[in-house]
Every structure is written in structure tokens, then in C-alpha cells.
Amino acid sequence: MALSIEDIKKVAHLARIEVSDSDAAATLTKLTGILGLIEQMQAVDTTGIEPMSHSQDLSQRLREDVVTKTNLRDEFQKNAPVLGNGSTEPAVAGGLYLVPKVIE
Amino acid sequence: MINSSLKQLGDLLQAKKISSVELTQTFLTRISQYNPSINAYIALDEAKTLNQAKAADARIASGNAAALTGIPIAQKDIFCAKGWQTTCGSKMLANFIAPYDAHVITQFDAAGAVNLGKTNMDEFAMGSSNETSYFGGVKNPWSFDRVPGGSSGGSAAAVAARLCAAATGTDTGGSIRQPASLCGFTGLKPTYGVVSRYGMIAFASSLDQAGPMAKSAEDCALMMNVMAGFDERDSTSLNREKEDYTRDLNKPNLDLPLKGLKVGLPKEFFADGLDVSVGKVIDSAIAEYKKLGAEIVEISLPNTGLSIPVYYVLAPAEASSNLSRYDGVRYGHRAAEYTDLMDMYNKSRAEGFGAEVKRRILIGTYVLSAGYYDAYYLKAQQIRRLIAQDFVDAFKQCDVIMGPAAPSTAFKAGEKVDDPVAMYLQDIYTISTNLAGLPGMSVPAGFAQSDDGKQLPVGLQIIGNYFDEARMLNVAHQYQQVTDWHNRMPDLDKPNLVMPEGKV
Numbered sequence: 001m002a003l004s005i006e007d008i009k010k011v012a013h014l015a016r017i018e019v020s021d022s023d024a025a026a027t028l029t030k031l032t033g034i035l036g037l038i039e040q041m042q043a044v045d046t047t048g049i050e051p052m053s054h055s056q057d058l059s060q061r062l063r064e065d066v067v068t069k070t071n072l073r074d075e076f077q078k079n080a081p082v083l084g085n086g087s088t089e090p091a092v093a094g095g096l097y098l099v100p101k102v103i104e
Numbered sequence: 105m106i107n108s109s110l111k112q113l114g115d116l117l118q119a120k121k122i123s124s125v126e127l128t129q130t131f132l133t134r135i136s137q138y139n140p141s142i143n144a145y146i147a148l149d150e151a152k153t154l155n156q157a158k159a160a161d162a163r164i165a166s167g168n169a170a171a172l173t174g175i176p177i178a179q180k181d182i183f184c185a186k187g188w189q190t191t192c193g194s195k196m197l198a199n200f201i202a203p204y205d206a207h208v209i210t211q212f213d214a215a216g217a218v219n220l221g222k223t224n225m226d227e228f229a230m231g232s233s234n235e236t237s238y239f240g241g242v243k244n245p246w247s248f249d250r251v252p253g254g255s256s257g258g259s260a261a262a263v264a265a266r267l268c269a270a271a272t273g274t275d276t277g278g279s280i281r282q283p284a285s286l287c288g289f290t291g292l293k294p295t296y297g298v299v300s301r302y303g304m305i306a307f308a309s310s311l312d313q314a315g316p317m318a319k320s321a322e323d324c325a326l327m328m329n330v331m332a333g334f335d336e337r338d339s340t341s342l343n344r345e346k347e348d349y350t351r352d353l354n355k356p357n358l359d360l361p362l363k364g365l366k367v368g369l370p371k372e373f374f375a376d377g378l379d380v381s382v383g384k385v386i387d388s389a390i391a392e393y394k395k396l397g398a399e400i401v402e403i404s405l406p407n408t409g410l411s412i413p414v415y416y417v418l419a420p421a422e423a424s425s426n427l428s429r430y431d432g433v434r435y436g437h438r439a440a441e442y443t444d445l446m447d448m449y450n451k452s453r454a455e456g457f458g459a460e461v462k463r464r465i466l467i468g469t470y471v472l473s474a475g476y477y478d479a480y481y482l483k484a485q486q487i488r489r490l491i492a493q494d495f496v497d498a499f500k501q502c503d504v505i506m507g508p509a510a511p512s513t514a515f516k517a518g519e520k521v522d523d524p525v526a527m528y529l530q531d532i533y534t535i536s537t538n539l540a541g542l543p544g545m546s547v548p549a550g551f552a553q554s555d556d557g558k559q560l561p562v563g564l565q566i567i568g569n570y571f572d573e574a575r576m577l578n579v580a581h582q583y584q585q586v587t588d589w590h591n592r593m594p595d596l597d598k599p600n601l602v603m604p605e606g607k608v
Binding site: 007008011012014015016017018019027030031033034035036037038039040041042044046049050051052053054055056058060061063072075076078079080081082083084085091097099100101102 | 199200201203204296297310336339340342409410412413414416417424428431432433434435436437438439440441442443444445446447448449450451452453454457462463465466467469470471473479480482483484485486487488489490492523524525528539540541542
């Protein structure tokens with residue numbers, strides 16, 4: 001299954017990572033090498049083998065429905081990024097985070 | 105003092121022969137002297153560190169000291185520590201100040217240990233040489249032209265160069281054991297679920313596990329007593345009774361302390377791909393184990409070779425999901441210029457992540473995308489079971505498994521940086537234990553000569569069955585009673601010009 005530049009651009013879009021044309025070409029070479037390594041798996045007959053997602057057979061623990069965390073909003077908002085587009089202010093206002101307008 | 109064991113340091117502190125402030129200052133002075141060239145630490149905060157040392161001295165004075173009270177520990181920069189810059193080696197988090205403590209940090213604080221600083225690492229723990237760090241590479245203290253291994257390369261260099269008494273690391277595919285081998289100290293990756301992942305920045309959640317990086321097995325056991333334990337904030341933390349990991353260390357010292365121990369040698373760990381000079385060191389370590397009474401059993405882990413392809417599907421898949429949280433909205437890097445929300449995501453992530461992290465996110469996104477899920481992700485999970493089953497079969501024949509931890513000694517900086525596949529092969533002997541969730545160690549076993557005549561450390565890997573850490577630590581400890589490799593330290597003023605003498 002050979003990868004193409006279009007595949008790289010599609011995957012980069014899905015992953016929300018901008019790639020330039022020259023980046024995409026370099027990435028194609030590296031990813032082709034890695035997928036070549038991964039292809040070794042196809043030689044193995046795995047018919048009937050149950051997939052293993054985790055090393056311990058755990059079921060999700062339940063806990064009492066009680067408040068366990070205190071409100072750290074102000075603390076967390078200290079790490080807000082700078083707004084950008086000319087502003088060096090933190091991207092917060094009134095306890096909310098600021099992002100570009102998404103609804104017209 | 106810098107080469108003393110944690111036990112010796114604890115005894116000196118509690119007998120008030122030294123204070124924690126003095127001990128901490130000794131390490132801080134060494135750090136200011138050598139860190140500019142080695143680059144083991146990303147963040148230092150002398151005031152915070154010395155305040156902890158003062159508090160430790162007060163605790164010792166009040167008679168409340170625990171085993172590690174007052175002992176300076178370096179923390180891998182993957183652990184959130186409240187008020188500390190916590191970057192995970194990434195530009196994405198270069199300005200992130202952790203608002204809370206990881207469970208591991210809480211445990212060390214409760215034990216009265218002193219946080220010396222945050223250590224350098226491959227970006228988001230993705231790498232085997234520490235060269236993917238946004239904060240620059242780390243020098244191998246044995247030879248400054250070489251890498252310390254990765255991803256816990258800063259902790260590794262700090263332990264090897266005696267820039268801390270001990271350090272923490274994390275191991276997703278070998279990131280404690282491979283650098284322990286390349287830098288010549290003792291490192292343990294515990295059974296998956298033994299140490300809480302709370303507050304530890306996620307890479308591949310079904311594989312990530314924190315563990316100690318220290319000079320000796322005894323030191324690792326003392327560190328494990330602090331780090332291990334149930335934590336309900338980690339959904340995969342195992343609710344088991346608290347263990348004393350030192351309990352097996354001082355079993356009666358018989359003439360043959362390991363009599364009856366069955367050591368399995370997997371033939372796949374000694375096949376093509378293992379550097380001959382490394383193989384020789386491992387052979388002599390095995391010979392030493394025979395003298396201690398161990399019985400050698402030949403075993404096979406037939407799917408070892410598949411562990412790398414399987415890992416490079418599963419770990420990137422989990423990473424692509426875990427790292428989707430870095431979107432430039434609530435924390436982390438946001439692009440300076442953008443048009444709309446999509447453009448902000450695309451640019452913030454393109455600028456904030458380095459090349460290797462982006463590669464793995466793209467691979468992960470690809471193998472999880474529509475049409476490829478069964479061929480890659482499901483297939484990899486099926487082979488993961490075959491790999492785990494190999495170990496189940498092997499442990500019917502032996503008590504522990506031994507072999508090399510890494511296929512070569514430390515390689516030169518820049519040597520593999522443009523060849524991801526060659527870099528990935530560094531973890532050929534370590535990845536399978538992560539996939540199975542088993543505990544693994546690397547123990548200093550001697551030195552091998554490089555092509556340019558340098559003596560470089562080699563680590564013996566010990567793999568145990570689930571929850572068998574105490575036994576593994578004893579197996580390593582008995583070896584360290586009859587060898588002195590773990591006490592050797594590099595001469596930082598003349599890195600690797602002569603082989604330094606150690607003291608037993």
C-alpha cells in the first residue's frame with residue numbers, strides 16, 4: 001500500500017497539523033519507511049486471535065458520585081496561551097477561553 | 105558523598121552527620137558546574153529546592169524521617185509538579201506551569217524527598233536518544249559525543265553524572281531501560297499499573313509506566329517503596345496491597361545466594377542485530393549468575409521481532425488520540441497569527457510539535473483512519489496477544505529472563521536522527537515487555553569498547569513475571585554484591601579518556 005502526497009495531506013488535515021508541500025514530500029519518505037516496518041505484521045496469521053488492548057484484564061472502576069475536585073479554574077487559566085493576531089493578552093475573558101469566531 | 109547509596113545518605117541524614125540543605129547544595133553546585141555542558145536539567149529552581157531541603161531537615165529534627173527524607177531526587181519533566189515549569193520536552197508546553205502535582209510527585213513530597221529539578225527528555229517521550237527534545241540534546245556523561253539514550257535521557261545523564269541521588273523516569277517502549285544501559289546505572293520499569301499515571305503527561309496510555317532510575321537495585325527498591333501504590337485517580341492503577349520492595353534484598357547470604365533460580369535466555373535476544381561487544385559483556389554477566397547458583401535455561405520468545413511493528417502502530421495510535429488535546433485553546437502553544445479556528449489549530453500544532461512527534465501523530469491518525477483500522481490497529485492488537493503469550497509460555501520454564509537491554513552501546517549524536525527506523529530498532533529488546541505489561545530492569549554489567557576506543561557501559565536486562573519486582577531487585581542486588589559496575593562513575597572533567605576505577 002504505497003502512500004502518496006495526497007494521503008499525507010489528508011492525514012495531516014485529520015490530525016490538524018499544517019504541512020507545506022516541501023514538508024509533505026519529506027514526511028512521505030519517512031512515513032513510507034515506517035509503514036514498511038509495520039507491513040511485517042501482514043505475514044502473521046492472526047485468525048481467531050482476540051485483540052489485546054491492555055495488559056491487565058480490568059473493568060472500569062466505579063466510584064461514589066461525590067465531588068472530588070475543587071474548582072481550579074483561575075489556577076488553570078494562568079496557563080492560557082497568548083491571544084495572538086497582534087495581541088499579547090492571555091486568551092481569556094470572564095473565566096472563559098477566547099477562540100476565533102466559529103458561528104457567523 | 106555523591107556516589108553514596110540512598111541508604112547511606114539516609115543514615116547520614118538521620119544521624120545528623122550531614123543536613124539535607126548541605127547535601128542538596130552539593131548536588132546544586134555540581135549541577136551548576138556540569139549541567140551547562142551535559143544539559144540534563146530543563147528547569148531548576150534553587151529557592152524551591154532548598155526550601156524543601158530545609159523542611160526535610162526540620163522533619164528529621166522532629167524524629168519523623170522516612171527512608172528518603174532529605175534526599176535530592178531529579179524528576180523527569182513528564183511529571184506535573186505544582187508551580188514548576190512542566191514541558192515534556194516540547195515547545196508546545198514550553199510556558200506551562202503545572203497547576204497540580206502528579207501522584208508520583210505527591211508521593212515523593214510525602215516521603216520528604218527534595219525535588220532537585222526537572223530533567224530533559226525526548227519530546228513527549230518519543231525517542232531513544234533525547235535528540236527530539238525542544239530543549240536540546242543531552243550528553244552521555246561517559247562520552248560527550250554520544251547520546252544518553254531516551255526518552256528519559258536527562259534523568260539518565262543526571263544519575264550517571266551524579267547530578268542527583270536518584271531520578272524518576274517513564275518507560276513506554278524502553279525509555280528507562282535503554283538509557284540505563286547506555287549510561288551505566290540501574291533502572292526499573294514496574295509492572296503496568298503499579299505506579300499511578302496521574303499527572304504524568306500521556307504518550308501511549310496502555311504502555312506508559314513510571315519507575316526509578318538509580319545507582320543500584322537497593323536504591324531502586326527504596327524508590328519503588330515511595331512511587332508504587334494504588335491511586336484512584338488513574339483508572340488503570342492496580343488496587344493491590346502495599347509492598348516493601350526491599351524485603352527480598354537481604355535474604356540470608358548463602359554461599360550460593362541464587363541457588364535454584366532459573367534464568368531464561370531467549371535465543372531471539374542473542375541473534376543478528378546484537379553488537380558483538382555487547383554480547384560478550386552479557387555473556388560474562390550470565391557467567392557471574394551461574395557462579396551465584398543460577399541455572400540457565402534456553403527459551404524462545406518467537407514473536408520478539410514483531411514487537412517493533414506492533415509498537416509503531418499501537419503507540420502512535422494512542423499518541424494521536426492523547427495529543428489531540430494540544431489545540432492552542434486552553435494551554436500550550438498558540439500560533440501568533442491565524443485566520444479562523446481551523447487555521448489556529450493547524451498552525452499551533454504545526455509550530456508546537458517537533459518533527460518526530462508529528463510523524464507519530466500522522467502514523468497514528470493513518471492507522472486509525474477509515475479503511476485501515478482492521479489491517480493495522482486490530483492486527484497489531486492481535487499480535488500483541490501473541491507477544492504476551494510468548495512470555496506466559498516462557499515463565500513456565502524460568503523465574504526471570506535475561507538478555508541485553510539495548511543492541512549497542514551509546515551511539516554518536518546525530519548518527520540516527522534522520523533515520524527513524526534505525527532509531528526504533530534501539531528498543532528491540534525492551535518493547536515486548538511493555539506490550540505484555542511485564543516489569544523489566546537494566547543493570548550495569550560492564551563496558552564494551554567502541555570503534556574509536558572508548559569504554560562504554562552495557563546493561564543487562566532482567567525481565568520478571570507480573571508483580572515480581574521484589575524478586576528481580578534481589579536478583580540484581582545479589583549480582584551487585586559481587587560486582588562493582590554500578591559504582592563506577594564517569595570523570596566529567598575527562599569524559600572517558602580512561603576507564604575509571606570503582607569501589608566495591
